[in-house]
Amino acid sequence: MLLIDRATVREVYPMELAVRTMAEAMRRYSGGQAELPLRTILRPAQDTGLLGTMPGFVGGEDLGGYGLKAMVLKPENPARGLDLHIGVVLVFDPETGAPLALMDAGAVTAIRTAAVSAAATEALARPDAGDLAVLGSGVQARSHLEAMHTVRTLRRVRVWSRTRANAEAYREWARAELGIGVEVVDTPALALAGADLVCTTTASREPLVRAEDLAPGVHLNAVGASFIDHRELSAEAVAKAAWFVDSRESAAAESGDLRAPLAQGLIGPDHVLAELGEVLLGKHPGRPDREAVTVFKSLGLGVQDIMSGFAIARAAKERGLGRSFELD
Numbered sequence: 468m469l470l471i472d473r474a475t476v477r478e479v480y481p482m483e484l485a486v487r488t489m490a491e492a493m494r495r496y497s498g499g500q501a502e503l504p505l506r507t508i509l510r511p512a513q514d515t516g517l518l519g520t521m522p523g524f525v526g527g528e529d530l531g532g533y534g535l536k537a538m539v540l541k542p543e544n545p546a547r548g549l550d551l552h553i554g555v556v557l558v559f560d561p562e563t564g565a566p567l568a569l570m571d572a573g574a575v576t577a578i579r580t581a582a583v584s585a586a587a588t589e590a591l592a593r594p595d596a597g598d599l600a601v602l603g604s605g606v607q608a609r610s611h612l613e614a615m616h617t618v619r620t621l622r623r624v625r626v627w628s629r630t631r632a633n634a635e636a637y638r639e640w641a642r643a644e645l646g647i648g649v650e651v652v653d654t655p656a657l658a659l660a661g662a663d664l665v666c667t668t669t670a671s672r673e674p675l676v677r678a679e680d681l682a683p684g685v686h687l688n689a690v691g692a693s694f695i696d697h698r699e700l701s702a703e704a705v706a707k708a709a710w711f712v713d714s715r716e717s718a719a720a721e722s723g724d725l726r727a728p729l730a731q732g733l734i735g736p737d738h739v740l741a742e743l744g745e746v747l748l749g750k751h752p753g754r755p756d757r758e759a760v761t762v763f764k765s766l767g768l769g770v771q772d773i774m775s776g777f778a779i780a781r782a783a784k785e786r787g788l789g790r791s792f793e794l795d
Contacts, residue, residue: 497744
């Protein structure tokens with residue numbers, strides 16, 4: 468079995484490769500080539516954290532087989548200088564079933580989540596979209612800036628974060644690592660004003676995005692609020708937009724953003740127009756028109772981790788990276 472650390476994951480899985488791989492993952496999922504139970508979340512009453520597990524099987528001759536992601540969320544970790552989410556992705560040899568590679572799940576998740584948003588942006592955003600608003604300043608905010616820079620020419624970037632110092636650190640990182648200038652703003656509304664591309668990457672329990680703040684023609688990648696009791700968009704903002712998801716099943720079971728307007732009667736059960744994979748397969752046209760507000764709600768799927776895991780394992784082996792570990 469190959470052990471692959473965080474630095475190696477980042478080295479062998481560049482964003483361009485990840486975007487292509489994740490587009491294929493979404494096609495396979497919506498095309499019925501992946502079998503995934505809903506993720507299991509364990510929240511013990513005796514602990515502040517939780518354990519999430521996402522097993523699955525992906526069909527196809529390339530980057531297919533069994534895999535699993537297991538991650539622990541510890542709210543105290545950021546104060547310790549550690550990631551909020553810590554865990555592993557494990558993929559198994561397609562022929563023998565032997566463990567093939569074990570790798571840092573935080574690095575995989577950071578890249579694959581942003582890459583899926585990039586694939587959605589390519590499919591759903593206007594071709595000239597380039598005025599970007601980012602809500603949040605953490606790991607996903609950083610990877611999403613890289614991803615958006617990969618698929619669109621960015622004219623302007625604004626960031627909002629609850630902690631201004633974090634937003635300013637984000638600005639410095641963007642300049643140093645990506646050569647991108649970022650404006651720090653004081654409210655979500657100021658970030659969203661006139662933006663035609665938005666990424667929301669927060670852990671907010673209360674809506675940050677109002678309907679009146681969304682410009683005509685904007686495309687929004689809603690990445691945070693990955694639990695049923697979290698929300699980033701107001702009910703009115705959800706109702707205003709044409710909605711696309713990674714998985715209808717996951718969205719119905721896990722999206723607080725969708726649950727609230729559904730309970731209020733602002734939307735019906737058919738508010739989700741299509742899965743991203745259906746758009747990529749040509750089964751749905753995607754964006755209704757140039758002035759439509761489109762939203763891609765990302766909750767994360769095991770197929771994304773599994774195909775990323777196989778791609779990373781192959782690239783690391785080809786380059787002689789990672790450490791071999793025998794279970795015998």
